[in-house]
Structures are given as C-alpha cells and as structure tokens.
Amino acid sequence: MPDKIFVNKTEASLALNSLSDEFAVIKNPSYVHPPFELYPLAKKIFDPADSLEAVVMDMDGTTTTTEEICIHSLEYMIRKISARMDKKKWAGLDHAKDYPHIIGNSTTKHVEYLINAYSSSIIIDELRSSFIFAAIWTLLIGQDEGRKHDVTDNIISLGCKDILNENKFKKFLLNAPSDDELNIFVKACIAKYSQHISFNSSEQIVRAAIDIYYQRYHEILFGITKGNSNKLAKELLADKTKHLIEPLPGVGIFLALIKGLLGDEAVNLADLLIKQYYLKNPAASDKFNVTAVKKKLLRLSRLFLRSPLKVAVVTSSIQYEADIVLTEVFKVLQSEIKKWDISPERKKVILKKFSGYKTFYDGFVTASESNEIRLKPHRDLYSIALHKLSLQPDAFHKVIGFEDSESGTIAIRAAGIGRCVAVPFAQTSGHNLDAAAFNAPGGLAEIVLKHNLFVKFS
Numbered sequence: 001m002p003d004k005i006f007v008n009k010t011e012a013s014l015a016l017n018s019l020s021d022e023f024a025v026i027k028n029p030s031y032v033h034p035p036f037e038l039y040p041l042a043k044k045i046f047d048p049a050d051s052l053e054a055v056v057m058d059m060d061g062t063t064t065t066t067e068e069i070c071i072h073s074l075e076y077m078i079r080k081i082s083a084r085m086d087k088k089k090w091a092g093l094d095h096a097k098d099y100p101h102i103i104g105n106s107t108t109k110h111v112e113y114l115i116n117a118y119s120s121s122i123i124i125d126e127l128r129s130s131f132i133f134a135a136i137w138t139l140l141i142g143q144d145e146g147r148k149h150d151v152t153d154n155i156i157s158l159g160c161k162d163i164l165n166e167n168k169f170k171k172f173l174l175n176a177p178s179d180d181e182l183n184i185f186v187k188a189c190i191a192k193y194s195q196h197i198s199f200n201s202s203e204q205i206v207r208a209a210i211d212i213y214y215q216r217y218h219e220i221l222f223g224i225t226k227g228n229s230n231k232l233a234k235e236l237l238a239d240k241t242k243h244l245i246e247p248l249p250g251v252g253i254f255l256a257l258i259k260g261l262l263g264d265e266a267v268n269l270a271d272l273l274i275k276q277y278y279l280k281n282p283a284a285s286d287k288f289n290v291t292a293v294k295k296k297l298l299r300l301s302r303l304f305l306r307s308p309l310k311v312a313v314v315t316s317s318i319q320y321e322a323d324i325v326l327t328e329v330f331k332v333l334q335s336e337i338k339k340w341d342i343s344p345e346r347k348k349v350i351l352k353k354f355s356g357y358k359t360f361y362d363g364f365v366t367a368s369e370s371n372e373i374r375l376k377p378h379r380d381l382y383s384i385a386l387h388k389l390s391l392q393p394d395a396f397h398k399v400i401g402f403e404d405s406e407s408g409t410i411a412i413r414a415a416g417i418g419r420c421v422a423v424p425f426a427q428t429s430g431h432n433l434d435a436a437a438f439n440a441p442g443g444l445a446e447i448v449l450k451h452n453l454f455v456k457f458s
C-alpha cells in the first residue's frame with residue numbers, strides 16, 4: 001500500500017495490481033462520479049479449510065423464496081403503467097429475457113431495466129395515476145419510514161405536493177382510512193392532481209415506478225403480518241401447496257448443523273437431507289450412500305458442536321421487508337423442525353434457537369444500513385457483516401459465502417471472501433455465476449453431501 005494519499009496513475013496501477021488478479025467493474029448510477037468502481041476480488045478458494053469460523057448468506061433466493069413476490073410486484077408495476085392488468089392483454093415478464101436483469105441487483109437497477117425494456121408500452125396517464133395511488137397508500141397505510149420519506153420527496157419533485165395539504169389527507173394521517181375511504185380519496189386526487197405531474201427525465205419515471213413496485217410489495221408483506229399469508233399464497237403462487245414465504249430446501253438442517261445443535265442425532269436427518277437436495281435440484285441424478293452420509297453428518301456435527309460457526313444474513317432488502325420475511329421463514333422452519341426425527345429434548349433446544357431470526361443470527365445486515373448506490377454487487381453489505389461478526393481480513397479464508405445471483409457472488413468476493421458458493425435456483429439460472437468458486441444448484445444440502453461443508457477430514 002502506498003504510504004501517501006495522493007498518488008499518480010503509475011503508482012495507483014501498481015497499488016491496484018498488487019491486490020488481485022481478478023477485478024469486478026461495477027457501473028455507478030448516472031449521478032455518481034466516477035462512472036464505475038473497480039473492485040479487486042479475493043482469490044477463489046477451492047480447497048477444504050483447516051478450520052471454519054463463519055457463514056455469510058443472502059436472504060432472497062438463498063435462504064428463502066420471496067423472489068416470487070418481488071417478481072410479481074415488478075410485473076404488477078409494468079401492468080399498472082401500461083394498463084394491461086389482464087393476462088390476456090399481456091402474458092407477463094419473460095423468464096429468459098427479463099429475469100437475469102430483475103433478480104439479485106438493487107431495486108433501482110431492476111426497475112431501470114424494466115422501464116427501459118418496456119418503454120414503448122408505458123402510458124403516461126396510467127403512470128401518473130398509479131403513482132398517486134402508490135404514494136398515498138405508502139404515506140397512509142405503509143409501515144416503513146424510509147419509504148414514506150422517499151415518496152414524500154417524489155410527490156414534491158413531481159409537482160403534486162398539495163396532496164399533502166389536503167384536509168382529508170391530514171385527517172387520514174391521524175386515523176388510517178378504510179379501503180373505501182382510501183379509494184375515494186385517491187380517485188379525487190387523481191382527478192385534481194394527475195395533470196400537474198410532469199416527468200422531466202427518465203430518472204423521475206424510474207423513481208415513480210419504484211414507488212408503484214414497493215406499494216405492491218409492501219401491501220403483500222402487510223397482508224402477511226395481518227395473518228393473510230395463506231390466502232395471499234393461493235392468489236399469487238402457481239403452486240397452491242406452498243407457503244408465500246418459505247425456507248429453501250436444506251436451509252433448516254444446514255443452519256442447525258453449523259450451530260452444533262444436532263449432536264449425534266444428526267444421523268437421523270441423513271435421508272431428509274438427501275431428499276432436500278433433490279427437491280432443490282430436481283434435475284440431479286447423483287446417488288448417495290446413506291451410510292456414508294450418516295458418517296459424514298456425525299463427524300461434521302461433532303466438529304460444529306465443539307466450534308459452532310457464526311452466521312450472518314446479508315440482504316439488499318430494506319429492514320422492514322427483511323424483518324417480515326425472516327420472521328415468516330423462521331415460523332416455517334419451526335414447523336419443519338417439529339417433524340424432524342430427533343429426541344424431544346433436542347427438539348426443544350433447537351426450537352428455542354429457531355424461535356426467531358434475531359435469536360438465531362449473529363449478524364443481520366440489510367439495505368437500511370447502507371445506501372441504494374452501495375448495495376450488491378458492491379461489497380459494503382458483506383463488509384459490514386464481516387465486521388459485525390468480529391472477523392478481520394486474515395480470517396476471511398475461514399468464511400463461506402452463499403449467494404444465488406451474479407451481483408451477490410461478486411459482492412462476496414469483492415468483500416474478500418474467496419470461498420464463494422453460488423446456489424442458483426430456477427429464477428437465477430440465467431445469471432452469470434462465474435465469480436463463484438463453486439456452483440451448487442443442490443443448495444446448502446449439496447455443500448454438506450458433496451463438499452463435506454469444506455471441512456478437511458484427516
């Protein structure tokens with residue numbers, strides 16, 4: 001490292017050159033200098049570890065399946081602003097063409113892509129009225145202060161700040177309106193204000209579209225907190241037997257194992273773990289020897305009983321969302337654990353540890369701790385997580401990072417973690433996952449079954 005702050009180009013190149021052989025070039029938004037950031041990436045680690053200390057992992061797509069709700073909300077946004085709510089008018093987002101651009105990045109990037117890709121179908125009047133509805137809903141019904149702040153800024157910059165001075169608006173701020181009252185008020189505001197809204201740049205269109213997306217997403221999350229999870233799942237999901245939010249296969253056993261909670265009873269879960277591997281990767285044709293899997297589970301379980309790993313969840317979702325999502329995930333995990341073939345005493349201890357995400361994780365990092373311009377693929381959220389786990393760079397080789405998306409895998413390596421594992425699922429199958437040292441479509445179960453959880457057995 002140079003011993004001075006200001007260096008010339010040659011000195012800067014030399015300094016950069018000493019950091020890595022591989023770099024990520026990450027584009028910044030148009031209003032940021034410079035146009036891109038250059039990140040030296042940690043060298044990929046393929047060998048098993050002498051010892052492990054921590055696991056850092058993504059939420060959406062790695063721990064849970066909320067991507068379906070996000071994608072639904074993005075599609076809803078495009079439907080609204082192009083007046084194509086009906087599936088007969090528009091089949092919806094294209095899996096091959098659109099999905100690689102709308103999963104794993106920041107919300108702004110996802111929406112920017114869609115506004116660009118579907119620009120010819122946008123009807124400005126629909127965009128105006130959809131924005132007014134989304135803004136009023138967010139301010140009167142929404143629960144997230146950060147969102148309220150952003151929406152207020154947008155209302156002002158789009159020229160309809162008088163909505164905030166309407167007597168009814170002030171009254172509803174004190175006493176939330178019923179659905180009917182809200183709809184009547186929104187209708188009146190659209191008639192009065194929509195023609196005042198002018199979009200002077202594509203950035204303003206993106207910002208309004210982001211508000212429409214978040215309104216739908218948060219309306220669904222709000223429904224979950226009100227106990228409507230099952231009803232919403234039936235409405236929104238293609239597979240009617242699924243929970244709206246549920247852990248991905250293998251997550252429960254993996255987390256209990258690395259926390260040293262399974263003891264010698266880990267062997268009882270061998271068949272279930274194999275089953276979850278196939279559930280996560282139905283195309284897999286591998287065969288596992290159950291006796292060998294049991295032996296492996298026993299060794300790993302005894303090891304993690306002696307030295308449990310620290311675990312952090314790292315998400316580009318904001319805190320309000322992550323809180324609801326993970327609360328739901330741990331509820332479903334608890335119901336799974338209740339069915340495990342282990343002793344009642346052990347079950348009691350595990351259920352206590354899994355009573356909520358706050359009691360389980362050692363680190364919990366959301367977008368609310370950073371800024372939209374510094375989310376994945378930038379390294380910041382993972383760097384914050386490593387710091388929260390009290391890990392210094394000389395211990396980063398003892399960390400495993402799990403992500404399901406291109407930007408997530410880059411963020412892990414940009415944060416200095418070389419043992420980076422991609423756990424792609426259907427919706428991120430089109431992503432470039434070259435940044436990962438391992439690609440494990442069988443998810444966390446595959447890491448145990450095929451990679452020994454990267455532990456070197458003597």
Ligand SMILES: [Mg+2]
Nearest residue numbers: 058060061404
């Ligand atoms: Mg993800």
